[in-house]
Amino acid sequence: xxxxxxxxxxxxxxxxxxxxxxxxxxxxxxxxxxxxxxxxxxxxxxxxxxxxxxxxxxxxxxxxxxxxxxxxxxxxxxxxxxxxxxxxxxxxxxxxxxxxxxxxxxxxxxxxxxxxxxxxxxxxxxxxxxxxxxxxxxxxxxxxxxxxxxxxxxxxxxxxxxxxxxxxxxxxxxxxxxxxxxxxxxxxxxxxxxxxxxxxxxxxxxxxxxxxxxxxxxxxxxxxxxxxxxxxxxxxxxxxxxxxxxxxxxxxxxxxxxxxxxxxxxxxxxxxxxxxxxxxxxxxxxxxxxxxxxxxxxxxxxxxxxxxxxxxxxxxxxxxx
Amino acid sequence: xxxxxxxxxxxxxxxxxxxxxxxxxxxxxxxxxxxxxxxxxxxxxxxxxxxxxxxxxxxxxxxxxxxxxxxxxxxxxxxxxxxxxxxxxxxxxxxxxxxxxxxxxxxxxxxxxxxxxxxxxxxxxxxxxxxxxxxxxxxxxxxxxxxxxxxxxxxxxxxxxxxxxxxxxxxxxxxxxxxxxxxxxxxxxxxxxxxxxxxxxxxxxxxxxxxxxxxxxxxxxxxxxxxxxxxxxxxxxxxxxxxxxxxxxxxxxxxxxxxxxxxxxxxxxxxxxxxxxxxxxxxxxxxxxxxxxxxxxxxxxxxxxxxxxxxxxxxxxxxxxxxxxxxxxxxxxxxxxxxxxxxxxxxxxxxxxxxxxxxxxxxxxxxxxxxxxxxxxxxxxxxxxxxxxxxxxxxxxxxxxxxxxxxxxxxxxxxxxxxxxxxxxxxxxxxxxxxxxxxxxxxxxxxxxxxxxxxxxxxxxxxxxxxxx
Numbered sequence: 001x002x003x004x005x006x007x008x009x010x011x012x013x014x015x016x017x018x019x020x021x022x023x024x025x026x027x028x029x030x031x032x033x034x035x036x037x038x039x040x041x042x043x044x045x046x047x048x049x050x051x052x053x054x055x056x057x058x059x060x061x062x063x064x065x066x067x068x069x070x071x072x073x074x075x076x077x078x079x080x081x082x083x084x085x086x087x088x089x090x091x092x093x094x095x096x097x098x099x100x101x102x103x104x105x106x107x108x109x110x111x112x113x114x115x116x117x118x119x120x121x122x123x124x125x126x127x128x129x130x131x132x133x134x135x136x137x138x139x140x141x142x143x144x145x146x147x148x149x150x151x152x153x154x155x156x157x158x159x160x161x162x163x164x165x166x167x168x169x170x171x172x173x174x175x176x177x178x179x180x181x182x183x184x185x186x187x188x189x190x191x192x193x194x195x196x197x198x199x200x201x202x203x204x205x206x207x208x209x210x211x212x213x214x215x216x217x218x219x220x221x222x223x224x225x226x227x228x229x230x231x232x233x234x235x236x237x238x239x240x241x242x243x244x245x246x247x248x249x250x251x252x253x254x255x256x257x258x259x260x261x262x263x264x265x266x267x268x269x270x271x272x273x274x275x276x277x278x279x280x281x282x283x284x285x286x287x288x289x290x291x292x293x294x295x296x297x298x299x300x301x302x303x304x305x306x307x308x309x310x311x312x313x314x315x316x317x318x319x320x321x
Numbered sequence: 322x323x324x325x326x327x328x329x330x331x332x333x334x335x336x337x338x339x340x341x342x343x344x345x346x347x348x349x350x351x352x353x354x355x356x357x358x359x360x361x362x363x364x365x366x367x368x369x370x371x372x373x374x375x376x377x378x379x380x381x382x383x384x385x386x387x388x389x390x391x392x393x394x395x396x397x398x399x400x401x402x403x404x405x406x407x408x409x410x411x412x413x414x415x416x417x418x419x420x421x422x423x424x425x426x427x428x429x430x431x432x433x434x435x436x437x438x439x440x441x442x443x444x445x446x447x448x449x450x451x452x453x454x455x456x457x458x459x460x461x462x463x464x465x466x467x468x469x470x471x472x473x474x475x476x477x478x479x480x481x482x483x484x485x486x487x488x489x490x491x492x493x494x495x496x497x498x499x500x501x502x503x504x505x506x507x508x509x510x511x512x513x514x515x516x517x518x519x520x521x522x523x524x525x526x527x528x529x530x531x532x533x534x535x536x537x538x539x540x541x542x543x544x545x546x547x548x549x550x551x552x553x554x555x556x557x558x559x560x561x562x563x564x565x566x567x568x569x570x571x572x573x574x575x576x577x578x579x580x581x582x583x584x585x586x587x588x589x590x591x592x593x594x595x596x597x598x599x600x601x602x603x604x605x606x607x608x609x610x611x612x613x614x615x616x617x618x619x620x621x622x623x624x625x626x627x628x629x630x631x632x633x634x635x636x637x638x639x640x641x642x643x644x645x646x647x648x649x650x651x652x653x654x655x656x657x658x659x660x661x662x663x664x665x666x667x668x669x670x671x672x673x674x675x676x677x678x679x680x681x682x683x684x685x686x687x688x689x690x691x692x693x694x695x696x697x698x699x700x701x702x703x704x705x706x707x708x709x710x711x712x713x714x715x716x717x718x719x720x721x722x723x724x725x726x727x728x729x730x731x732x733x734x735x736x737x738x739x740x741x742x743x744x745x746x747x748x749x750x751x752x753x754x755x756x757x758x759x760x761x762x763x764x765x766x767x768x769x770x771x772x773x774x775x776x777x778x779x780x781x782x783x784x785x786x787x788x789x790x
Contacts, residue, residue: 040672067740069527071523072524072527072740072741075524075741076740099526100503101519102523151786174786174787176783176786178783179775182672186462186674187783190462190463190466191463193787
């Protein structure tokens with residue numbers, strides 16, 4: 001055997017050993033991918049990154065997959081063998097159905113299953129501190145009432161339903177829609193609109209120039225929409241995503257549910273993210289008894305113009321109409 | 322500042338950043354040398370290598386590519402008289418004449434040293450203006466400012482590029498219409514539910530994919546034009562590039578033209594900010610000013626004018642870093658290759674804005690790398706120029722065909738990555754005849770419209786709803 005042959009044999013043997021060891025190590029790990037089926041600029045992506053990191057730290061073989069939209073997500077689900085999950089709120093699901101004619105119903109096939117509620121987040125209405133309106137609720141309401149025309153910045157998949165507020169205040173309300181929550185906030189801080197209606201997250205709470213005076217759930221000392229705007233059709237809207245399992249058997253579903261509860265309660269980054277914005281998380285929502293039926297109701301609430309009961313039943317059965 | 326730079330590069334050094342810088346330098350060197358490729362297509366071709374890269378690595382790679390391609394572009398413009406991009410035109414005019422009278426080596430070294438000098442000047446400009454820019458940044462997001470910047474960018478490509486603004490406007494509208502495919506909130510005749518095959522390809526609801534559109538409607542016409550340019554091309558002179566002068570002599574030659582470099586740097590840093598055509602304008606404007614000065618004082622030489630060349634070459638390098646400012650602060654691309662860069666950044670799931678750029682100290686880190694890139698370009702690329710004669714032996718048309726084949730492979734690969742390979746391939750095939758039809762137009766405008774249409778639409782909608790709705 002020449003030196004070159006011996007060297008080659010050694011390299012091949014080493015490669016086989018290393019590959020084998022790596023393969024064995026990977027085979028021992030439970031696989032659970034985090035799939036983000038929405039844009040990479042907002043809160044969903046941020047949570048996806050934190051969840052994947054927390055899963056890896058807990059010994060899972062986990063990848064962060066960005067499928068970006070409903071159609072690609074469908075194709076990904078059809079093509080993958082790796083167990084994983086994605087989360088989807090009623091608002092996002094309705095947006096897919098209305099705008100993109102894309103539809104993935106859980107529990108219709110084995111590929112996509114219901115796992116657990118994910119979180120329950122209030123929406124908020126905010127003013128700029130730099131407008132010097134004051135933090136007193138009466139002053140804010142008087143300021144709104146004094147305007148002939150009120151512009152409100154929000155994201156573009158919200159039902160166009162601010163006329164109820166116009167009736168309450170006796171003025172005209174105009175929705176100004178931005179592509180995504182990040183653009184909405186930037187536009188608002190730059191002084192585009194009078195008010196802003198957005199999800200109540202740590203970002204909204206920690207932005208120095210922002211004062212969110214009312215929320216859906218009345219959290220963090222804010223007024224409750226239902227009390228402040230009793231006739232407003234959107235006063236009960238929340239962001240309520242659930243976790244959809246992909247290619248999970250019953251044992252994997254139970255495991256995913258447990259690890260979600262664990263991560264959201266014990267992972268420092270996730271705990272801080274949900275805690276700061278007073279967002280009840282998976283385990284607490286399970287305790288409250290929230291589940292798939294509530295998610296379908298939330299989705300129906302987001303449908304512009306509302307939906308009939310038959311339509312929701314068709315959705316549940318996996319039919320678009 | 323130099324000390325800080327050394328401390329940064331040594332202290333915060335990461336091999337992977339260094340590999341990206343060197344990759345960018347190599348890519349830029351090739352992009353400038355191969356006619357018809359340019360930064361935009363080269364960046365596009367190398368995307369598979371950048372799929373795992375971080376935001377900073379993509380930026381530093383791009384900086385290497387954009388800076389060094391200016392340098393190598395001026396080499397082939399000088400030696401062969403082949404214009405790479407519009408910014409190379411002064412090098413074609415003056416560099417070629419200087420080369421013919423045996424001064425080509427000093428023309429190339431003058432451009433290279435001037436480029437390094439220009440990079441220092443642009444770093445100074447960045448550090449001088451950044452505090453003011455950051456102070457006013459919150460207002461950059463207001464609907465009026467966003468709308469204004471985007472429409473200035475749009476008008477500048479429509480009115481300043483190509484042969485006819487009317488033709489440009491049609492091409493722009495076509496690009497925007499293609500970008501609006503699948504968008505629900507547009508008029509029904511653009512959404513086209515009745516005649517576009519949404520049922521067969523539900524992915525159409527998510528819009529046309531970027532890669533097939535760029536390959537069919539920008540790269541394909543560009544390559545066709547380049548093939549046409551090289552079909553009957555013959556090298557006009559048999560003179561080979563030769564240089565046996567010492568580096569000190571080269572530096573002395575540049576020193577004699579230092580004021581032309583300073584003027585070029587300043588013009589580049591200011592004029593280069595005109596959206597999408599900044600580099601070309603900076604280079605040609607500096608050239609025109611320097612030539613006019615020389616004619617006025619009687620020093621202009623018809624057989625090649627070194628000062629005009631150095632001023633133009635310094636200007637186009639000086640604006641490379643400054644051009645990144647709007648991209649990194651407000652996410653608006655200012656050049657065609659930046660338009661591709663921002664799409665790739667978004668495909669890699671990153672967002673770029675002033676918060677991220679400042680929080681992660683991108684400007685400081687990039688400026689040090691920028692100076693390093695330019696110094697490497699001189700130290701490594703300048704000696705490599707002596708091998709430029711090898712290009713004469715290559716068949717350029719074959720290289721263009723090879724580029725086309727690579728790009729088709731790239732479309733399939735990126736389609737596969739997005740779980741939709743045949744859809745991507747079909748889109749490319751369907752759009753290729755349109756690319757052929759548009760080969761005599763500025764399809765760069767179509768590309769810019771395709772990528773920026775959603776930003777334009779949103780800013781227009783927001784402005785309308787704020788004031789008129």
